[in-house]
Amino acid sequence: MSILVVGSIALDTVETPFGKAADALGGSATYFSVAASHFTDVKLVGVVGTDFPQEHVKLLKKHNIDTAGLEKQEGKTFRWSGVYEVDMNNRRTLSTDLNVFETFSPKIPKEYLGIQNVFLANIDPSLQYEVLMQVSKKGRPKFVALDTMNLWIQNKKNELIKVLKKVDVLLINESEAKEFAGELNLVKAAKKILALGPKGVVIKKGEYGALYYSKSTMFSASAYPLESVCDPTGAGDSFAGGFVGYIAKSGSLSDKNIRQAVTYGTVMGSFCCQGFSLSKLSKISRADIQKRFQEVKKFTNI
Amino acid sequence: MSILVVGSIALDTVETPFGKAADALGGSATYFSVAASHFTDVKLVGVVGTDFPQEHVKLLKKHNIDTAGLEKQEGKTFRWSGVYEVDMNNRRTLSTDLNVFETFSPKIPKEYLGIQNVFLANIDPSLQYEVLMQVSKKGRPKFVALDTMNLWIQNKKNELIKVLKKVDVLLINESEAKEFAGELNLVKAAKKILALGPKGVVIKKGEYGALYYSKSTMFSASAYPLESVCDPTGAGDSFAGGFVGYIAKSGSLSDKNIRQAVTYGTVMGSFCCQGFSLSKLSKISRADIQKRFQEVKKFTNI
Numbered sequence: 145m146s147i148l149v150v151g152s153i154a155l156d157t158v159e160t161p162f163g164k165a166a167d168a169l170g171g172s173a174t175y176f177s178v179a180a181s182h183f184t185d186v187k188l189v190g191v192v193g194t195d196f197p198q199e200h201v202k203l204l205k206k207h208n209i210d211t212a213g214l215e216k217q218e219g220k221t222f223r224w225s226g227v228y229e230v231d232m233n234n235r236r237t238l239s240t241d242l243n244v245f246e247t248f249s250p251k252i253p254k255e256y257l258g259i260q261n262v263f264l265a266n267i268d269p270s271l272q273y274e275v276l277m278q279v280s281k282k283g284r285p286k287f288v289a290l291d292t293m294n295l296w297i298q299n300k301k302n303e304l305i306k307v308l309k310k311v312d313v314l315l316i317n318e319s320e321a322k323e324f325a326g327e328l329n330l331v332k333a334a335k336k337i338l339a340l341g342p343k344g345v346v347i348k349k350g351e352y353g354a355l356y357y358s359k360s361t362m363f364s365a366s367a368y369p370l371e372s373v374c375d376p377t378g379a380g381d382s383f384a385g386g387f388v389g390y391i392a393k394s395g396s397l398s399d400k401n402i403r404q405a406v407t408y409g410t411v412m413g414s415f416c417c418q419g420f421s422l423s424k425l426s427k428i429s430r431a432d433i434q435k436r437f438q439e440v441k442k443f444t445n446i
Numbered sequence: 447m448s449i450l451v452v453g454s455i456a457l458d459t460v461e462t463p464f465g466k467a468a469d470a471l472g473g474s475a476t477y478f479s480v481a482a483s484h485f486t487d488v489k490l491v492g493v494v495g496t497d498f499p500q501e502h503v504k505l506l507k508k509h510n511i512d513t514a515g516l517e518k519q520e521g522k523t524f525r526w527s528g529v530y531e532v533d534m535n536n537r538r539t540l541s542t543d544l545n546v547f548e549t550f551s552p553k554i555p556k557e558y559l560g561i562q563n564v565f566l567a568n569i570d571p572s573l574q575y576e577v578l579m580q581v582s583k584k585g586r587p588k589f590v591a592l593d594t595m596n597l598w599i600q601n602k603k604n605e606l607i608k609v610l611k612k613v614d615v616l617l618i619n620e621s622e623a624k625e626f627a628g629e630l631n632l633v634k635a636a637k638k639i640l641a642l643g644p645k646g647v648v649i650k651k652g653e654y655g656a657l658y659y660s661k662s663t664m665f666s667a668s669a670y671p672l673e674s675v676c677d678p679t680g681a682g683d684s685f686a687g688g689f690v691g692y693i694a695k696s697g698s699l700s701d702k703n704i705r706q707a708v709t710y711g712t713v714m715g716s717f718c719c720q721g722f723s724l725s726k727l728s729k730i731s732r733a734d735i736q737k738r739f740q741e742v743k744k745f746t747n748i
Contacts, residue, residue, distance in 0.1 A: 230630065231630050232630075328532065328533050328534075329672075329673060329674065329675070330653075330671065331671045331672065331673040332673055349654070351632075352651065352654040352655075353654075353666075353668070355671070361745075362671070362745045363745055363746075364655075364668035364671070364745050364746050365746075365748075366655070366666035366668065366746075369632065369633045369657070369664070369666070370631075370633065371631060371633040371634055372631065372634075373631070403747070403748050404748060407748050440748070441748050443663075443664045443665055443666050444665075444666050444667075444668075444746055444748065445705070446667075446705050446706060446709050446742070446743050446746065
């Protein structure tokens, strides 16, 4: 079953110890879409400026991503630039120019209403709530997942809590989970988050993998160890693409499926890190993904 | 089969956000011995001062730890004190008084020669080498594991490399592995360490679990997620106790056994963190260990 994703589309300028990419295709919805497109059909809702290169639209279409909801507005595309430090675990934002993204008001094409799987990528939680209301007009989707960031935890906590009551799974970074829950212990933080409403929470730990908590189960996933990390930008959104992509494809929320979905999340996150922008993620095949999934299964087997 | 361990025995004064313990039983060989004693017989070689409380010797004996190699010297026992910060991931050493440990020259009791399993806990690599020469007089042990620390990596690197050529498995912290290999990427660091001679390397990542690398295999172990960490002191040595303990008990270095041994390592490390000094580690039963091992198996199963 297909997935609707709403989020940012950006042109990123990124510098890492391995090189630099200027005005490269980025944004939470973009990474998510390309990663998820390896599993199922994706419908993308977002906004770009008139400067958005046609080749990027082509890339999305090449991945069968439905761009009917890709709005083009007068002005410039959202731009972000940052530098990664030598150990790749810390990054410094150099500039954020929201441009047309500043007044983004997602309009869900009519034909998308009633869609069964929704991913609310990292945008203002008030917009995430509004999107959910729009798509739920013909009945609530079967599966809704949501990502967020420290900016919203700090400035829009109540709005975030409001939308969380409506979602199945929250995806959140380790440090953000601790900040959101006001709790340094991760197990306690996960429990506090679950008490807010979502059925499950995925805590992303970067190179240390991810944890999934629900009221009845817990799953700890190892990350795929990379011998060289080129650019971690978008790894969390690619994780979400693998996670939601597999759930949408399999159509089941069984414990076993959730575990496999989290594992596909770590697999897609690892591919993302192997190239600047979407260079690696857009080149891999389903066989590559399957091979890495089996490798992860093997090296975590006790 | 029994294990010989040579390392430090200390009286620790530790402060964490959860409380304080003064002059409590500590030291690398102590934590290792008590953890490993849940799997097999342990023979402890170390030195204490005349101030070493008899109750601590009693505790060791209660765990069937052979103290024939526990030397008592005129003077004070090695003392360490430190404070853990709120997030428990960083600790500050307040004082280190080596006392009788400063001139420690391990003497292996004759009856221990020919022993099949040896753990060289974190002491000067020159002493580790000397111990290995002593115990190898009647033939090399079947299994030798070694732990070390940043102090030796920085000041006795050549001695460390020399003894590493003689051991089966090196156990090392993540940050120490990177420092030792001069390599920020953990996969590359593991390969560089393997090139120095050991058949395997266990990289301990604290709350993020552990990695095992050999030339032919890789295993990623999750840590047992604790809802409350009381005192992480000795967790690495307890990990080693579970790891070497299980290998000695099972008597096999098969891939499957190594994976289980690493898992028992994370299990014993987690128990250690649940109490000050050896309070938790000395109270658990084999059933408690088995239960946690099965839990780890379950929550990592894809």
